[in-house]
Structures are given as C-alpha cells and as structure tokens.
Amino acid sequence: MVEDLDPNSADAGVPAHFGDPMREQRLLETAVGVVDRSNRDVLAVPGEERASWLHTLTTQHLSGLSAGESTELLVLSPHGHVEQHAFVTEDGTTAWLDTEPGAGAGLLKYLEMMRFFTKVEPRDAGKELAVLSLVGPGAADLVSGLGEPRVGEVPGPKFAAGSVPPEPTSLYSVREFEGGLARRVPLGVDLLIPREAKTAVIEKLGVPRAGLWAYEAIRVAARFPRLGWETDHRTIPAEAGFLAAGVHLDKGCYRGQETIARVHHLGRPPxxxxxxxxxxxxxxxxxxxxxxxxxxxxxxxxxxxxxxxxxxxxxxxxxxxxxxxxxxxxxxxxxxxxxxxx
Structure with missing residues (x-):
C-alpha cells in the first residue's frame, strides 16, 4: 500500500505496486491493466438546475452537458489561481464530480456556499462510488460503446469572440457499467462503480492489476498535470497544462475569468x-x-x-x-x- 512505503503520502489507501512496478508500467503501455484509484474523492450534485449552476461557478462550458457525457472543470480564486480540478460525469439525474484525495471537502464547501436558492443538492458521495482506471491500448476493448476522448485546440491569443464553440472544451463519452459508469479518457477508461462492488468488478474484469506507481509514471510521461502536485497557491491554468481540457475561453463570467482572459490575450503566462x-x-x-x-x-x-x-x-x-x-x-x-x- 502507498502508506506502507510513504506514511505522509496524500495517496494513502490504494496499492502502490504488486511486486514489480516496471513490469506494471509496461503492461499499462502495451496492453491493459486495472488500477485502484478509489482514494479519489467523489461528490454528487443532483438537482434540475445542476448544469447551469456548475456552468456559472466553474471554468468549463457546462450548460448543455447531457447524459452520457463527461468533461473537466476548474474552480478558481478571485485572482484566477487554481483552487480545484475535477472530472464531471453526467448520468441524466446527477452530475458526479471526482477529484484528488483530500480535495473533495474543500470543493463541497465551496459548492454549498454558492447554492443560494438554486435547485441543487451537492453531497459527499465518497462512500457511494469508487474510481478504478483501466489503462492501456486495450482498455476501450473491455467496455464497448465508448467513443474516443476529445480535447479541443486552445485558440490563439487574439481569437475572435464567438469563434470557440459553446460546448465543453474536452468531451469524454460515458455509459452505464456494472451498476456505475464508465468514462473514456485519454489514458484509457475510468470506472465509477459502487464502492462495495469494487473487488467483484476487479475480479470480473479479468485483467492484471497495476499499482498507483505505474499509473503515475504513465501520467507523467503523457504530461497530464495533477492538482496539488503540479500546482501551488499561485498557479493559473495556463501555467500547469489545464487550459485545453478544463477552460472555456469564450463563455460567460465566472470567478477568476479576468485573469484568465488577460494572461491569454497577452500570451505570456509567467x-x-x-x-x-x-x-x-x-x-x-x-x-x-x-x-x-x-x-x-x-x-x-x-x-x-x-x-x-x-x-x-x-x-x-x-x-x-x-x-x-x-x-x-x-x-x-x-x-x-x-x-x-x-
């Protein structure tokens, strides 16, 4: 387990490796393996106004997010610094947000503060759903019916208003899977499954297991940032690689937008x-x-x-x-x- 090797790690609660981290890395690059990432925090946001509400609070264009779709979002400080990063997955009745271990409480607190009279009921869903990741070129073969992940191009500094489509800048297809959801992402397929079914799902998948060390090596090589690892208290999205997947540059006002617009139009992130x-x-x-x-x-x-x-x-x-x-x-x-x- 991660905590056996590093008692101070924020990634406690999941296996670091299964005896041979290098072999596990090769498995995730050449075939497919399943990685336990159930230490990620999960929030649920049901309510008929959830899409428009999340749209106004975050960097992503979410007003039209439909059942069977997922994307990424950020919550920024008033000065445009990255405070939260999450995947949001829509199933038709609830928007499920999964984020880094330990980050869920802060995200939930912010959402509860911003409810006002909106018809939404955000809650901690960490005891309900757990995240597993199928990683490797064979991942999509294990879950049929998922399209390829799509991440758009970041427009140039002087793009014309209205030239960015009014839709999420990244879009990941979603389908029901083993009582939960499967989400196609750039590294493979993420599974949001009932926590009590985690062991049974891993056994049913019938693919080798790999630890978080192997997953992190693949992530680093692919240059995908992680909140709290590639960010500090003054990170803005353009500095840490969050812009393409998580920020819509031509949507309505949200907290921190002025900084994002100014830095992007100058083309000079620090x-x-x-x-x-x-x-x-x-x-x-x-x-x-x-x-x-x-x-x-x-x-x-x-x-x-x-x-x-x-x-x-x-x-x-x-x-x-x-x-x-x-x-x-x-x-x-x-x-x-x-x-x-x-």
Missing part, C-alpha cells in the same frame, strides 16, 4: 509545465514534490511529480519560469536535469 529528464547519477531516488528546479544556483521552478519510468529513466513534471530556455542546464537536488522539448 510559468509553464515541462517534462524533465533527470540524470540519476548522484541519486537514484526521485526528488520529492516541491523540490526546487535551479539554474546557476537560482530557483526557477519546482518539481511536481517525479517517477522512475521503465524506458525514460528518472523523469519529472515541473513548473518553471516561462523564460527558462529549453536547452538550459538545470539541477534538481543532486541531479542534472534537462527539459524535454518534444
């Missing part, structure tokens, strides 16, 4: 998300989250998630200052680091 290759000569231990990325002895960013990848070696997602060149000679702790510009 920082950017990068993939780092670490040499691993001085240390073969991935650096801890929050470790400084340095250039000539001066901090220019921080490490989010660092992992050992079965092909790429030691790699990390990091957020660095925008003006750090792709060929800069960086250091992270005792390791030399280089930006992967691909």
């Amino acid at each position: 920082r950017r998300l990068v993939l780092l290759h670490l040499d691993g000569v001085a240390s073969d231990h991935p650096p801890a989250r929050g470790t400084a990325v340095e250039l000539d002895g001066r901090a220019v960013g921080f490490v989010g998630t660092a992992v050992r990848h079965h092909e790429l070696g030691m790699i990390a997602l990091a957020v660095v200052k925008r003006n750090v060149a792709d060929d800069a000679r960086l250091t992270v702790g005792e390791s030399a680091a280089a930006i992967d510009a691909g």
